[in-house]
Amino acid sequence: MTDNFDTIISRNTLFWLLITNVAILSPLHEQATLWSLGICAICFIWRVGIFLGKVAAPPKILVTSLAIGAAITLALVSSEIGLLNALVNLLILGYALKYIEMRELRDVKAIVLVGYFLIALTLLDQQSMLNTLHLLAVTVLNTGVLISVYQDKSNKAANLSFSLKLVLQSLPLAILLFVVFPRLSPLWLVPNMKAATTGLSDEVSFGDISKLTRSAELAFRAGFENPDGSTLGPANKDLYWRTLVMENYDGKTWRQDPSIQQVQHQAYFQQPERQAPSANDMSRKINYVVISEPSHQKWLYGLDEAFSQNDLVVELADYRLFSLRPVDQRMSYRVTSYPDLIMDPKLDRNTKLINLTLPSNSNPKTRKLGLQFAKDYPDPQARINAMMNYFSVQAYYYTLSPPSVGGQQIDDFMFENRAGFCAHYASAMVFMARASGIPTRMVTGYQGGEYNAKAGYYSVYQYMAHAWTEVWFEGLGWQRFDPTAMIAPQRILDGFDATFDSQSSYLQDSPFSSLHMKQYPWLNELRQQLASVDYYWSVWVLGFDEQRKQQVLARLLGDVSSSKIALLMIFSFMIIALMIAYYAGLFNVDRQQDPLNKRYQIICQRLAQKGIARQQGQASSDYAAAVNAHLSALSPQIASDFTALSNAFVALKYQPLTVQQAQQRQQQFKQLYRRLRLRLLRR
Numbered sequence: 069m070t071d072n073f074d075t076i077i078s079r080n081t082l083f084w085l086l087i088t089n090v091a092i093l094s095p096l097h098e099q100a101t102l103w104s105l106g107i108c109a110i111c112f113i114w115r116v117g118i119f120l121g122k123v124a125a126p127p128k129i130l131v132t133s134l135a136i137g138a139a140i141t142l143a144l145v146s147s148e149i150g151l152l153n154a155l156v157n158l159l160i161l162g163y164a165l166k167y168i169e170m171r172e173l174r175d176v177k178a179i180v181l182v183g184y185f186l187i188a189l190t191l192l193d194q195q196s197m198l199n200t201l202h203l204l205a206v207t208v209l210n211t212g213v214l215i216s217v218y219q220d221k222s223n224k225a226a227n228l229s230f231s232l233k234l235v236l237q238s239l240p241l242a243i244l245l246f247v248v249f250p251r252l253s254p255l256w257l258v259p260n261m262k263a264a265t266t267g268l269s270d271e272v273s274f275g276d277i278s279k280l281t282r283s284a285e286l287a288f289r290a291g292f293e294n295p296d297g298s299t300l301g302p303a304n305k306d307l308y309w310r311t312l313v314m315e316n317y318d319g320k321t322w323r324q325d326p327s328i329q330q331v332q333h334q335a336y337f338q339q340p341e342r343q344a345p346s347a348n349d350m351s352r353k354i355n356y357v358v359i360s361e362p363s364h365q366k367w368l369y370g371l372d373e374a375f376s377q378n379d380l381v382v383e384l385a386d387y388r389l390f391s392l393r394p395v396d397q398r399m400s401y402r403v404t405s406y407p408d409l410i411m412d413p414k415l416d417r418n419t420k421l422i423n424l425t426l427p428s429n430s431n432p433k434t435r436k437l438g439l440q441f442a443k444d445y446p447d448p449q450a451r452i453n454a455m456m457n458y459f460s461v462q463a464y465y466y467t468l469s470p471p472s473v474g475g476q477q478i479d480d481f482m483f484e485n486r487a488g489f490c491a492h493y494a495s496a497m498v499f500m501a502r503a504s505g506i507p508t509r510m511v512t513g514y515q516g517g518e519y520n521a522k523a524g525y526y527s528v529y530q531y532m533a534h535a536w537t538e539v540w541f542e543g544l545g546w547q548r549f550d551p552t553a554m555i556a557p558q559r560i561l562d563g564f565d566a567t568f569d570s571q572s573s574y575l576q577d578s579p580f581s582s583l584h585m586k587q588y589p590w591l592n593e594l595r596q597q598l599a600s601v602d603y604y605w606s607v608w609v610l611g612f613d614e615q616r617k618q619q620v621l622a623r624l625l626g627d628v629s630s631s632k633i634a635l636l637m638i639f640s641f642m643i644i645a646l647m648i649a650y651y652a653g654l655f656n657v658d659r660q661q662d663p664l665n666k667r668y669q670i671i672c673q674r675l676a677q678k679g680i681a682r683q684q685g686q687a688s689s690d691y692a693a694a695v696n697a698h699l700s701a702l703s704p705q706i707a708s709d710f711t712a713l714s715n716a717f718v719a720l721k722y723q724p725l726t727v728q729q730a731q732q733r734q735q736q737f738k739q740l741y742r743r744l745r746l747r748l749l750r751r
Contacts, residue, residue: 077176080224080727081216082119085176088213089115089167091206092183095190095199099156101149103141107134107161111168131169135161159186173217183210195397197605208232237648244640246612247620248633268311268367268512268533270329272322274470274477274491281468281489281564283530284581285361287514288369289603291525292356299524301356302371304516305560306407308536308548309369309528311513313386315422319430320477322495322510325422328386332366335382336392342383344375345406354405359398359606366391369513369528371405372548378402387411387546400611410545411538415507423507423540431478431499438503448506452539452549455500459493459554462486466556468568493551494535507540511548516563522593523600529583532564667741668717671710674748688714706747713740 093100093108100108117123138161146154163182170176187203187210194203212231219227288309292301301307314322331340345351358369368381368389375383378401380392391399412419426435445451463486470488473480478499481492494510501508515534517526536550552559558566565586582598585591608616618628625632672682672691680698682691692714699707716737719725725733 077170077173078216079119080227081176081213082115083224084209084213084216084227085167085179086112086115086119088183088206088209089164091209092186093160093163095194095202095206096156096160096186099153099193100160101141101145101157103138104157104160104164107138108164110134111164114168125171126168128169131165135165138165156189159189176213176217180210180214183213193397195610197602197609200605200609204235208235211235240640240644240647244637244644247617248637268365270312270324270367272312272314272491272510272512272535273320274473274481274488274495281531281533281568284583285530287363287528287530287532288358288360289525289527289606290356290358290369290517291523291603291607292354294355300519301517301526302354302407304563305553306371307516307526308371308511308534308550309514309517310372310374310388310511311367311369312511313388313538314510314512316425317427317495317498319427319475327418327422328384331384332390335384335390339382339392340384342375342385342387344383344404345409351406352408354407355402356405357400357402357607357611359400359603359611360395362397363395366394368395368399368401370403372407373409373411374403374405376401376403398606398610400606402615412540412545413543415540420507420540423509424502424505426499426502431476433476433479434482434496434499435503437482438500441500442504448539448541451504452501452506455497455504456549456551456554459497459551464488464493464555466552466559466567490535490550490552493555494537497537497549497551501537501539509538509546511536511538515560518563520596520600520603522596523603525600525603527599664717664720664737667737668713671713671741671744671748674745675710678748688718703747706744709740709744709747713737713744716740 089112097105114123114126118125139158142154142157142161149157159182163179163186166175166179166182170179184207187207191200191203194200208228208231211234212227215230215234216227219230290301290309292299294300312324313328315325315328316323345353354371356371360368368376368391370376370389373387374389376389380399381401382390382392384390389401389403441451441455445454465487466489467487468489470481470492471485473485478496481488482496498508498510512533512535514528514532515536516532517528519526534552536548536552538546539549540546550560553561556567582595585595621628621633625636668688675695676682680695686694692711695710696707699710716733720730720733720737
């Protein structure tokens with residue numbers, strides 16, 4: 069069929085365009101500015117008016133003015149929203165403005181192609197299973213628009229059905245390429261999205277982690293892979309997910325040291341090296357997969373001491389995992405942790421100095437207490453143990469709503485309020501230990517996890533954010549000490565929910581969170597099953613790395629080799645080509661009987677059973693006359709219905725009908741068929 073670019077756009081195509089326009093732009097509402105959304109709304113409302121025949125096509129001066137205004141606005145706000153968001157908005161506006169000015173079929177085809185590009189752009193940012201299914205449905209709609217251009221006389225259901233068939237036929241090829249095609253690293257850096265960051269920050273003050281304990285958002289999932297095939301991870305008390313290390317304290321806020329920040333900034337061009345144990349090393353190791361939710365930050369999560377083979381993950385000198393790119397979408401990476409390794413058995417002079425430094429004239433009472441511990445306990449390990457016991461012996465309390473503190477924060481907490489949460493106790497512990505002459509630092513991350521026994525993975529939420537301390541001993545390296553365990557041991561042993569009421573903490577500001585189901589056993593089981601489906605999607609689709617690819621190919625081919633992969637691709641391409649050829653009608657294979665003929669023949673067979681058989685070669689109209697002659701007296705309603713059915717059948721098969729006439733005749737035929745089939749069954 070040749071293109072007729074000057075053909076007027078049919079109402080069928082205009083109808084699909086109205087639906088597709090909203091379906092394509094709605095997932096991008098978070099990236100669109102208010103100005104862009106306003107222009108899209110104007111274009112859509114105007115198009116609805118054109119479809120209903122209320123308004124004419126807009127003048128070119130209006131479209132040009134909107135385009136100029138949009139370009140100027142984007143130029144002014146691009147520095148605030150980020151380069152990538154500015155480009156997304158530019159594409160959205162181009163799509164909307166082309167939509168309002170279209171007059172010919174060439175314009176429709178341009179809109180459809182831009183629509184495919186916007187769908188692909190949305191998929192880069194939204195890759196969950198539900199979003200993927202949604203975008204697949206939008207692809208079907210967009211393809212339906214293109215089909216309506218060539219089949220404008222077909223009804224809407226036929227356009228959609230054909231579009232769905234085309235998309236389904238393309239899935240085998242997509243799956244084949246997904247499994248076989250090599251996993252290549254991106255060849256470019258995505259510009260900054262300027263998106264709001266979530267989770268832990270590289271600065272920690274007394275109130276920061278308390279805010280996170282009111283968040284029910286998912287931070288990440290982790291699935292353990294034990295040698296015996298089990299998926300149960302370490303005990304809750306050992307699930308310390310290391311995220312950030314804070315070494316500088318100014319009396320109010322804990323921050324990363326500038327030296328580690330500089331390493332982070334240069335990590336993409338000069339990756340730091342922290343050597344993992346060799347394959348022959350007999351150290352205890354833990355293998356697991358982490359699926360991080362978008363945080364728009366670069367820090368990742370791992371148990372001590374963590375190593376990853378992912379090309380986008382590096383191991384920093386402070387024993388953290390760090391991403392070379394911001395985590396702007398779900399990210400899956402494999403980790404191997406060696407919990408028994410010594411972290412820095414020797415400490416260089418500069419690092420030791422950093423972790424002994426305290427702000428001058430800050431918290432004199434706590435400083436004095438630290439010096440007293442140094443005097444009473446000369447041995448560093450005994451001194452730290454005494455500091456830990458100090459929190460359990462004295463009247464301290466663990467709370468998410470501590471009293472406010474003044475300028476001497478730690479002094480006010482230690483000697484006045486005596487109530488706080490993990491950040492308070494970790495800060496006080498680091499300050500006392502440094503004052504006593506022991507290098508100490510604060511570590512922030514997450515503690516614990518909710519185990520899903522159905523799918524065998526742990527969910528770690530923002531409310532599980534936690535802070536603890538690391539103390540350095542000569543020859544033993546950095547050792548973890550968590551003073552929170554001395555005040556609220558159940559928080560560490562059994563998790564956050566064992567200490568705090570969820571309704572008054574992380575669910576207080578999340579009325580629609582699925583975690584509300586936890587108090588109802590059967591609803592909680594349903595919640596975990598639904599979460600398991602999303603987890604499997606993340607593992608097998610988003611986390612389909614080179615290792616999983618090799619596992620799948622090994623199951624299919626045995627020994628994986630280039631020749632076997634090539635044969636698999638050739639064989640698969642042949643099967644797909646044969647299927648396409650079959651559906652295109654290139655083979656002389658008997659087709660399934662036309663539904664219209666099939667239904668008409670069913671009624672004729674029912675009448676034959678009643679003694680009114682259709683003669684070979686008898687025309688439909690002649691047979692209808694014969695039926696009417698036999699049944700006009702006995703069953704006039706059946707005779708009348710069959711005459712009407714025959715007329716509708718003849719019209720649909722042999723008469724030229726408009727789209728509206730064909731729809732009316734099809735509806736009439738279906739109603740008469742159902743009625744006749746029932747009545748002939750009763751007789």
